[in-house]
Amino acid sequence: MVSDTVSYDGRLVIVDALSAEARLIERAQAHDEAAFEQIMNLYADRLYNYILRMVGSPTDAEDLLQEVFLRAYQGLPNFDGRASLSTWLYRIATNLCIDHQRKRARRVQTVSYSAWEDEEGEGGAWEFPDLQTPNPMEAALNHELQQVVEHAVASLSPKLKTVLLLYDVEELSYEEIARVLNIPIGTVKSRLNHARGQVQKHVEAYLRGDSK
Amino acid sequence: MNCTRYERWMWDALEGRLGESQAQALQAHLRQCPRCQRQWESAQATYHALHALPRLRAPEQLMHQVRARIQHAPARPPLFGGWKRVALAPALGLLIVLGYWAFTVRTPDATQTIVQEPSESWVEMHEQLEVADWSPTPTANYFITTGYSR
Numbered sequence: 001m002v003s004d005t006v007s008y009d010g011r012l013v014i015v016d017a018l019s020a021e022a023r024l025i026e027r028a029q030a031h032d033e034a035a036f037e038q039i040m041n042l043y044a045d046r047l048y049n050y051i052l053r054m055v056g057s058p059t060d061a062e063d064l065l066q067e068v069f070l071r072a073y074q075g076l077p078n079f080d081g082r083a084s085l086s087t088w089l090y091r092i093a094t095n096l097c098i099d100h101q102r103k104r105a106r107r108v109q110t111v112s113y114s115a116w117e118d119e120e121g122e123g124g125a126w127e128f129p130d131l132q133t134p135n136p137m138e139a140a141l142n143h144e145l146q147q148v149v150e151h152a153v154a155s156l157s158p159k160l161k162t163v164l165l166l167y168d169v170e171e172l173s174y175e176e177i178a179r180v181l182n183i184p185i186g187t188v189k190s191r192l193n194h195a196r197g198q199v200q201k202h203v204e205a206y207l208r209g210d211s212k
Numbered sequence: 213m214n215c216t217r218y219e220r221w222m223w224d225a226l227e228g229r230l231g232e233s234q235a236q237a238l239q240a241h242l243r244q245c246p247r248c249q250r251q252w253e254s255a256q257a258t259y260h261a262l263h264a265l266p267r268l269r270a271p272e273q274l275m276h277q278v279r280a281r282i283q284h285a286p287a288r289p290p291l292f293g294g295w296k297r298v299a300l301a302p303a304l305g306l307l308i309v310l311g312y313w314a315f316t317v318r319t320p321d322a323t324q325t326i327v328q329e330p331s332e333s334w335v336e337m338h339e340q341l342e343v344a345d346w347s348p349t350p351t352a353n354y355f356i357t358t359g360y361s362r
Binding site for chain 1: 263274278
């Protein structure tokens with residue numbers, strides 16, 4: 001059973017995570033700002049990482065995360081609990097990222113590269129801040145290989161990237177991804193295979209020494 | 213050798229989804245196929261790199277900004293909450309009755325329309341002929357077929 005540890009009156013109480021989430025949602029739906037803040041704290045990092053890899057720009061990721069929480073706050077009274085809260089939040093984030101990418105694609109067509117470079121800061125659309133607290137596994141991994149994988153993921157089409165990030169990075173199940181994207185589970189699996197295949201090609205080329 | 217099948221199994225093996233007999237078959241195949249061995253190495257590297265991508269913390273000031281925006285944002289009321297939910301059922305019922313009435317009572321009889329059309333077109337044709345008077349010498353056959361008379 002999934003369980004979570006929460007502090008209550010100075011004692012540690014083990015509660016079922018799902019019912020705790022349901023209570024949290026109920027409180028947030030009744031405009032309890034503290035409850036909504038708890039929801040933000042629970043999901044901020046996960047959503048930020050997902051959005052950042054979807055759009056590639058930290059500035060855009062911050063704007064989009066703000067928008068996700070604002071829409072969630074406004075939409076919570078209509079949240080019926082049929083999907084889990086995380087599924088619902090990832091759905092909002094995915095829709096906003098796809099909208100953002102469409103708008104950016106149109107903007108790139110009309111704005112010159114230099115103007116775009118100025119707007120994006122140093123022009124590094126796929127730059128990520130350094131990891132502050134790497135875990136032992138991350139430290140052991142080849143930094144170059146990680147860069148290769150980051151670039152390979154960034155080069156995927158939005159459809160493939162969404163599924164790959166939700167499954168392999170955010171660790172959602174096939175069923176959850178199907179609900180987030182409103183597509184059949186078979187399509188999730190097929191997109192995941194395609195996405196992994198494309199990333200693997202980059203890694204293979206790197207391991208062979210074809211690319212850096 | 214059916215390499216395609218073993219390639220498909222590689223990701224299942226990495227996720228621990230492969231059955232014991234399949235895992236043994238894959239291992240045996242990898243020992244004798246250098247191409248699949250290379251594929252296996254790249255699949256392993258990709259899998260571990262994907263699962264070890266850096267996890268970043270959302271910037272702290274971002275949460276302050278969200279809080280500020282939420283305090284100024286009006287909470288959207290539920291779409292069908294409170295009295296709206298009570299009013300929804302009768303409103304839907306009324307809509308169905310109106311739709312049925314519009315469909316059955318107000319729709320003109322299709323057969324009648326077909327019958328009326330030829331006579332209306334005859335009248336129109338006569339009027340146009342009268343205005344245009346395009347034929348200075350109409351033939352006798354014309355007067356017989358149309359019943360037109362001046």
